[in-house]
Every structure is written in C-alpha cells, then in structure tokens.
Amino acid sequence: MDVAIETKGLSKYYGKTMALAPLNLSVKKGEILGYLGPNGAGKTTTIRTMLGLIKPTSGRAEIFGVESQKDTTEAHKHLAYIPGESAFWPNLTGEETLHLLGSISGQVDKKYKEKLIKRFQFDPSKKVRTYSKGNRQKINIIAALMTRADLLVMDEPTAGLDPIMEQAFRESALEAKANGQTIFLSSHILEEVEALCDRVAILRHGRLVELGTLEEMRHLSALNIEVTFTATPPKIDHIAGVSQVHVIGHQLTCQLRGPIEPLLRVFAAHNPQTLLSREPSLEELFLSLYGDEEVRKGK
Amino acid sequence: MTSIDAQRIHVTKLRWPTTVVRRIIAKRAFRGGLLWGIILGLYMLSKADSYIKYYPTVADRMRVAVTLGSNVGVEALLGVAHRIETVGGYATWNFLCLVTAVGAIWAILLTTKNLRGEEDNGRWELFLAGQTTARRATMNACWGLMAGLVTFFVCMALSASVIAHIHGAHMTMAASLFFAVALTCGAAEFMAVAALASQLMPVRARASELAAAIFGVFYLMRLVADTTSAHWLLDISPLGWIERLAPLYGSDPIWLIPISLFIAVCAGVAIILSGRRDLGSAYISDKDSVKPRTRLLNSPLGVSFRLTRVTSLIWLVVFAATAFIYGLLAKGAVQSFNETAKIQKTLNQLAGTSHVGLTLAFLGITFFFIMILTMFYAVTAIGHIRQDEAEGYLDNFLVRPVGRLQWLVARISLILIVIVLGGLISGIGAWAGEALQAGGVSLHTLLLAGINTTVPAFLIMCTGVFAFGCLPRLTNFLSYGLVAWSFLITMLATGLNINHWLLDTSILHQITFAPATSPNWRTDWIMCVVGLMLFVIGAVVFNRRDIETE
Numbered sequence: 001m002d003v004a005i006e007t008k009g010l011s012k013y014y015g016k017t018m019a020l021a022p023l024n025l026s027v028k029k030g031e032i033l034g035y036l037g038p039n040g041a042g043k044t045t046t047i048r049t050m051l052g053l054i055k056p057t058s059g060r061a062e063i064f065g066v067e068s069q070k071d072t073t074e075a076h077k078h079l080a081y082i083p084g085e086s087a088f089w090p091n092l093t094g095e096e097t098l099h100l101l102g103s104i105s106g107q108v109d110k111k112y113k114e115k116l117i118k119r120f121q122f123d124p125s126k127k128v129r130t131y132s133k134g135n136r137q138k139i140n141i142i143a144a145l146m147t148r149a150d151l152l153v154m155d156e157p158t159a160g161l162d163p164i165m166e167q168a169f170r171e172s173a174l175e176a177k178a179n180g181q182t183i184f185l186s187s188h189i190l191e192e193v194e195a196l197c198d199r200v201a202i203l204r205h206g207r208l209v210e211l212g213t214l215e216e217m218r219h220l221s222a223l224n225i226e227v228t229f230t231a232t233p234p235k236i237d238h239i240a241g242v243s244q245v246h247v248i249g250h251q252l253t254c255q256l257r258g259p260i261e262p263l264l265r266v267f268a269a270h271n272p273q274t275l276l277s278r279e280p281s282l283e284e285l286f287l288s289l290y291g292d293e294e295v296r297k298g299k
Numbered sequence: 300m301t302s303i304d305a306q307r308i309h310v311t312k313l314r315w316p317t318t319v320v321r322r323i324i325a326k327r328a329f330r331g332g333l334l335w336g337i338i339l340g341l342y343m344l345s346k347a348d349s350y351i352k353y354y355p356t357v358a359d360r361m362r363v364a365v366t367l368g369s370n371v372g373v374e375a376l377l378g379v380a381h382r383i384e385t386v387g388g389y390a391t392w393n394f395l396c397l398v399t400a401v402g403a404i405w406a407i408l409l410t411t412k413n414l415r416g417e418e419d420n421g422r423w424e425l426f427l428a429g430q431t432t433a434r435r436a437t438m439n440a441c442w443g444l445m446a447g448l449v450t451f452f453v454c455m456a457l458s459a460s461v462i463a464h465i466h467g468a469h470m471t472m473a474a475s476l477f478f479a480v481a482l483t484c485g486a487a488e489f490m491a492v493a494a495l496a497s498q499l500m501p502v503r504a505r506a507s508e509l510a511a512a513i514f515g516v517f518y519l520m521r522l523v524a525d526t527t528s529a530h531w532l533l534d535i536s537p538l539g540w541i542e543r544l545a546p547l548y549g550s551d552p553i554w555l556i557p558i559s560l561f562i563a564v565c566a567g568v569a570i571i572l573s574g575r576r577d578l579g580s581a582y583i584s585d586k587d588s589v590k591p592r593t594r595l596l597n598s599p600l601g602v603s604f605r606l607t608r609v610t611s612l613i614w615l616v617v618f619a620a621t622a623f624i625y626g627l628l629a630k631g632a633v634q635s636f637n638e639t640a641k642i643q644k645t646l647n648q649l650a651g652t653s654h655v656g657l658t659l660a661f662l663g664i665t666f667f668f669i670m671i672l673t674m675f676y677a678v679t680a681i682g683h684i685r686q687d688e689a690e691g692y693l694d695n696f697l698v699r700p701v702g703r704l705q706w707l708v709a710r711i712s713l714i715l716i717v718i719v720l721g722g723l724i725s726g727i728g729a730w731a732g733e734a735l736q737a738g739g740v741s742l743h744t745l746l747l748a749g750i751n752t753t754v755p756a757f758l759i760m761c762t763g764v765f766a767f768g769c770l771p772r773l774t775n776f777l778s779y780g781l782v783a784w785s786f787l788i789t790m791l792a793t794g795l796n797i798n799h800w801l802l803d804t805s806i807l808h809q810i811t812f813a814p815a816t817s818p819n820w821r822t823d824w825i826m827c828v829v830g831l832m833l834f835v836i837g838a839v840v841f842n843r844r845d846i847e848t849e
C-alpha cells in the first residue's frame with residue numbers, strides 16, 4: 001500500500017456553517033504535502049477530523065488503511081501530531097512532559113530524542129509554566145519527531161519559533177522524509193512550504209481549490225515580466241494573455257499567461273534595455289488565488 | 300500633496316478598554332457572591348427560625364446557654380458564646396464564624412483565580428496588552444471583586460433583616476445591618492490576603508495555599524484565645540477582630556478600624572507589587588527546575604493520579620476532620636436539647652423519621668452535611684474533567700493511541716476512590732470523636748452511615764458525566780445547580796410544606812439520614828443503578844461527540 005492518508009468525502013458542518021466541504025484527498029507514502037489556505041479556510045478542521053477529535057458530518061478518513069473514526073487508537077499508532085499550540089501541565093517539567101508524551105505514544109527513539117533536544121537547544125529541566133511560547137512549541141515538535149512515526153501531521157508547527165529554530169525544524173522534516181516518513185504540513189509560512197513540500201493543496205472557504213506539485217501550479221499561473229526601455233514603453237494591453245500592466249517612467253511590468261512570443265516581438269521593436277522574467281513564488285500564487293476572491297467580493 | 304485627512308481616520312473611542320478587567324471580574328464575582336449569599340442567607344434563616352421555635356422561652360434558652368456555652372469543643376469551633384439566650388447572641392455565635400469561614404474560602408478561590416489563575420493561563424497578558432498597566436489592571440480587578448463582596452453583603456443584610464422581623468427576635472434594623480457588615484468582613488479580609496498572595500506566589504495553587512495557611516493561622520489564634528486565657532491573641536488576629544465586633548450582643552464597631560486598615564494595607568501592597576514585578580514572575584518563587592520524577596507518568600491513570608493526589612488528600616482530610624469534630628460535639632450538643640419532641644419534628648421533616656436517640660439524630664444531621672461536602676467534591680472533580688477538555692490538556696492524550704473511554708474511566712475511577720474512601724473515613728472519624736466522649740455509637744453503625752453518604756455523591760458524579768457527555772459546556776452549571784437545588788429544597792422543606800413532587804427532585808431527599816435511621820439500601824441501590832445508567836449514556840455520547848475546546 002502506498003497511501004498514507006486518504007479522505008473520502010470528508011466534510012464538517014457546524015450547524016449550517018460549512019467548515020469543510022466534502023474532501024477527497026490522498027497523501028502518498030513518503031511525500032510531504034503542504035496544506036494551505038487563508039485563516040478560517042478549514043485546515044485545522046480537516047486535521048482534527050482526520051485525527052478523530054471531531055466527528056465528520058459525512059465521509060471518512062483512512063490512515064494507512066485504518067479508518068480513523070472507527071478505530072481511532074489503532075490509527076494513531078502510526079502517526080504523530082504537532083499542533084500549533086498546546087496546553088501542557090504547568091507543573092511538570094519539560095523532561096517529565098516529554099517522558100509522558102513518549103510513553104503514551106508507545107514508541108520513542110531515545111537517541112534521536114537527545115539529538116533533537118540538542119538541535120532545538122531545549123532545556124528540559126524547567127517547569128513548563130516557565131517556558132516561552134516558542135519553547136513550549138519545541139515540546140510539541142520533539143515529542144512528535146522522537147516517535148519516528150510513519151506519518152507526521154503538523155498544524156502550523158513553527159508558530160512561535162525563531163528563524164534559527166525554524167531552520168532546525170526544516171532540517172528535521174527533511175530528515176524524516178529521507179527516513180521514509182510522510183508529512184502532512186499545514187502552514188502559513190509559504191517559504192517553508194516551498195522549501196519542503198512535494199505537493200501543495202490549497203483550501204478556500206472549506207473547499208479544495210488547487211492540488212498539485214509546485215511546478216504544475218506555476219505553469220497554470222502567470223509569469224512576471226519586467227522590462228526597461230530607452231523611451232516610453234509600447235502599449236501591450238491588446239496582446240492575448242497579458243494582464244496587470246504597470247508603467248513607471250521607462251519601466252514596464254506585467255503578467256503573462258500563455259505563449260511569450262507575440263510579446264517579445266513587440267518588445268524587440270521598441271529597443272528594450274533589460275528584461276527580467278520570473279516564475280511566481282508560492283506567495284504570489286497564493287495571493288493571486290486569494291486576491292481573485294477579494295476582487296469578486298468587491299463586485 | 301495632501302496631508303492625511305484627520306477626519307477620515309475615524310477611531311471610535313470606546314470607554315471599555317480601561318475597565319474591561321473590572322467588568323469581566325465583577326460579573327464572575329457577582330455570580331459567586333449571589334450563590335453563596337443565597338445559600339448562607341437561607342441557612343441562617345432556617346436555623347434562626349428553628350431556634351425561636353424550639354427554644355421559645357428564656358428558660359429554654361438559658362439551658363442551651365449553660366450546656367453549649369461551657370463546651371470547650373464547641374467554643375474552639377465557633378468561638379465563645381455570649382448571651383446565646385437572645386436571638387442576636389445565638390445568631391452571632393452560630394453564624395459569624397461559619398459565614399466568615401465560608402466567605403473567606405470563597406474569597407480566596409475567587410481572588411486567586413482572577414488575579415493569578417488568569418495570569419497562569421495567559422489571559423492576563425491579553426488584558427495588559429490593552430490600554431492599561433499591570434498596576435491599573437490589578438486595581439481594576441480589585442474593584443471587580445468588590446462587586447462580589449457587595450452582592451454577598453446585600454444577601455447577608457436581607458437575611459439578617461428578615462431574621463430581625465421574625466416574631467420574637469427583638470433585633471433592630473441597624474443591628475441587623477451591622478451584623479451583615481460583620482458577616483462580610485471575613486470575605487473582604489481574605490480577598491485582600493489572596494490578592495497579596497497572588498502577587499507573591501508563582502502559580503494559582505501556591506497562592507491559594509498561602510492564603511489558606513494564613514487563614515489557618517488566624518483561625519488558630521482565635522481558637523487559642525477563646526479556649527485559653529491568652530485572650531490578647533484575639534486582638535492581633537484579623538479573625539479575632541471580627542469576633543470583637545460582637546455585632547448583635549455588644550456592638551463594638553471600633554474594631555472595624557483595624558479590619559479596614561488590614562484590608563487596605565493588603566490590597567494596597569498587592570496593587571503596588573503587581574506594578575513592580577514582571578508578568579508571570581513572583582516574589583516567592585519555588586524551584587523552577589527540579590529533578591524529573593517520571594514514575595507515574597506513563598498512562599492516563601498515572602498522570603491523573605499524580606496531578607490530583609494533593610487535592611484528593613486535602614478533601615479526605617476535610618471529610619475526616621469534619622466527621623471527627625462533630626463526633627466530638629455530639630454528646631455535648633445533645634445534652635442541651637430540651638424539647639425532644641420538637642427536635643424530632645425537625646428530623647421528621649428532614650428525614651422522615653422519629654423516635655431515635657438524640658445522639659443519633661445529631662449524627663444524622665452531621666452526616667447530612669458530610670454528604671453535601673462529598674457532593675461538592677464530586678462536582679468540583681467533574682468540573683476538572685471538563686476543564687481538561689476545554690483547556691486542551693485532553694488533546695495530548697487523544698492525538699496519541701489513547702481511547703477516550705480509557706481516559707474517562709481513569710479519571711472517574713480516581714474520583715470514585717476518593718468518594719468511597721471519604722465515606723469510610725468520615726465513618727471512622729465520627730466514631731473516633733464519639734468514642735473519645737464515650738458516646739457509645741458503634742463503629743459499624745457509623746461506617747454504614749459513612750457509606751450511605753457516598754451514594755448521592757456517586758449519583759451527582761454520574762449526572763456530571765452525563766452532562767459532560769451530552770452538554771459539555773454546561774457541565775459545571777448543571778452539576779453545581781443540581782447540588783444547590785437539592786440542598787435548598789431540603790433546607791426549605793424543614794420549614795415549609797413543600798409539594799412532594801418538588802421534594803422528590805432533590806437527591807438529598809431520597810436518601811435516609813443514617814445513622815438517625817438505618818440506611819435504606821433499596822433506595823441506595825436504585826440511585827446507584829440510575830447513576831450507572833447516566834454514566835453509561837454520558838460516556839457513550841462523549842465517545843462520539845466533538846472534542847470542544849475553548
């Protein structure tokens with residue numbers, strides 16, 4: 001079997017509000033899937049439903065073939081979860097908390113645990129109540145990674161971490177991938193998703209709107225073009241696929257969907273000096289998807 | 300170029316940001332003040348009413364005064380009795396200490412929750428991020444707490460003025476208002492003490508413990524002062540000052556001065572200290588890093604045990620101590636009862652029994668109070684279970700291979716153990732106290748009485764689980780409500796003729812008043828079965844519902 005997570009028509013309604021429309025999604029074994037969406041899109045809802053913390057209105061989720069609603073404990077044996085924020089008992093120390101979380105998980109790689117504690121510069125001897133938010137988050141990360149679970153489900157795992165720790169997190173995530181572990185990563189840090197993920201799913205208003213590799217998604221989206229001329233730039237609005245044309249002095253920026261040839265021919269006739277073309281970053285992709293909606297709302 | 304048009308940036312000025320702390324806390328304090336005010340107010344009413352009924356003549360009252368007034372045990376507990384042949388003297392002696400103690404405990408819990416608990420869980424930070432400073436926020440919190448105090452005072456004043464109007468009470472309006480002030484002093488003093496403790500200690504539990512320890516010391520000073528010749532101790536104990544007020548027999552309002560000073564100093568220092576320390580820090584901090592002790596930390600049961608053992612132990616000590624003290628008092632108290640027939644009429648109304656020895660009757664009422672204590676334990680314990688879910692602690696288990704039922708059963712079984720142990724311990728405690736006075740009630744009888752008290756607590760616990768499963772957000776409201784309702788109905792039933800359908804809704808009414816009567820095991824079994832059914836339904840629904848965090 002090569003599927004780690006499979007959801008079949010998984011949906012969640014709170015009364016009449018739809019938090020998640022029926023979702024069909026499968027995550028392959030060994031891949032890192034980025035799960036994106038604006039605030040309130042339904043990412044946490046998806047994860048909590050998948051984990052069996054909340055019950056779906058319809059559909060089901062399978063984790064390595066085990067239905068997580070029916071046989072929750074069995075399904076959890078193969079996964080570890082990193083929430084974005086967690087309530088830990090304020091009077092236990094970091095060490096005690098890690099011990100507890102490890103023993104109820106059922107499996108711990110003790111050597112790896114020590115390595116992680118070092119890597120994240122975590123001082124486990126203090127009581128949890130004295131930890132800062134970032135240090136508390138380290139407990140979540142270490143507790144999940146040290147189990148070496150086949151599947152890691154993460155909901156904004158780097159919330160509150162400083163850039164150096166974020167780097168340590170990326171290193172660990174790649175290590176897990178090299179190890180054959182699967183990662184389901186919900187995050188708002190697009191750079192992180194771009195650096196780690198094989199595929200990306202984008203959710204909006206509870207609906208899956210995009211799913212694919214970054215390359216596939218980039219092809220679907222526009223190319224950014226920036227040209228400087230010696231004189232006033234030519235008019236290019238009439239060319240098919242061109243949008244977002246901005247002219248400042250002798251400089252022109254635009255976006256292009258489709259073949260580039262007609263545009264280049266116009267540029268060539270007007271004595272261009274420099275030309276820069278760039279694929280959109282995930283952030284721009286995300287903004288363009290999100291922006292569409294804003295425009296539609298405005299109308 | 301145009302400058303930013305000031306007219307277009309329209310910020311609505313709200314009045315609330317500076318007072319939001321005050322208003323939120325005032326609302327909570329108001330609810331607590333009202334609840335305890337009503338319960339204590341009704342309790343005072345019913346006791347005063349029966350005093351006038353059962354000891355109508357001065358001769359009757361003198362007899363009570365002679366026997367009770369010379370009992371050292373009672374003096375230790377309630378303070379020296381002055382002029383208890385008058386309603387005022389009796390009320391002061393009977394209620395002042397009780398209301399002061401209950402008020403102080405309520406004040407401590409409320410204050411540490413709002414001044415330290417909120418800081419522990421990070422909400423205080425949100426307040427401080429608003430337009431306020433730590434010192435201002437603490438001051439506002441103190442103002443908010445005042446709302447609870449005022450509510451409590453109003454309830455006391457209402458109750459006292461109703462007592463003043465009972466036929467034969469002979470109390471003036473002014474005297475009963477002064478009485479209400481005295482009754483509120485304990486809560487006020489310990490609000491201030493707890494506010495100070497909240498600044499000094501690092502977490503809420505430590506702050507409550509410090510405040511409770513201070514209460515213990517003051518109470519002990521008063522106790523020693525009243526039972527030995529060291530009367531001067533009364534003058535330096537803030538609880539002694541309250542006794543010195545002597546509201547209904549001597550009226551010495553001069554003692555309000557040290558009381559007010561004490562409150563002002565504690566609250567003032569608390570407010571100043573709050574402005575000087577960092578958020579989340581404390582003046583007296585316990586060790587932040589300790590050697591890990593992981594022995595119990597490997598299953599839901601182990602963690603639950605580790606995290607609840609201190610609280611459970613405290614409750615068990617409370618059960619044992621209460622039973623022991625009342626056991627000690629039984630003989631002396633009974634000797635002062637005069638008109639046997641009338642006492643038995645009360646018992647009759649309360650428990651549907653008559654013709655029992657007075658000692659047993661007294662113990663029956665004692666175990667009735669232990670029963671209520673046990674029910675309160677069950678309710679708070681269920682409240683903690685819900686809190687674990689609401690605050691997200693439960694998630695730590697449920698995202699790992701731990702079943703919901705496994706967790707719930709672990710939590711519930713620990714509660715059950717405390718309830719059962721509590722029942723046994725109070726049986727033994729009452730017996731020990733009784734035996735010291737050569738009372739002659741057998742251990743067997745008292746053990747059975749102790750076990751009898753566990754049944755309503757079990758039912759309450761199961762009802763709590765039912766609420767937790769079906770209506771998690773209302774768990775506390777429903778279970779506290781059921782206890783308060785049962786208590787009120789049963790208390791009122793001693794004075795009024797209450798419709799028996801209404802009476803039947805009280806869990807306490809279903810139960811027999813062992814050892815005044817022998818336990819009705821059939822009713823007990825029925826209650827257990829009903830409880831078990833509620834438990835099963837609650838557990839099954841819990842297993843299927845969404846986890847609801849806040």
Ligand SMILES: Nc1ncnc2c1ncn2[C@@H]1O[C@H](COP(=O)(O)OP(=O)(O)OP(=O)(O)O)[C@@H](O)[C@H]1O
Nearest residue numbers: 014017018019037038039040041042043044045046
């Ligand atoms: N218990 C609940 N009752 C009602 N509505 C809820 C509940 N929990 C979530 N929702 C709604 O479901 C929607 C999805 O919420 P969810 O927490 O899954 O968003 P998210 O994608 O994780 O957002 P964020 O990026 O802010 O974490 C939101 O509109 C939210 O208001």
Ligand SMILES: [Mg+2]
Nearest residue numbers: 043044045155
């Ligand atoms: Mg979320």
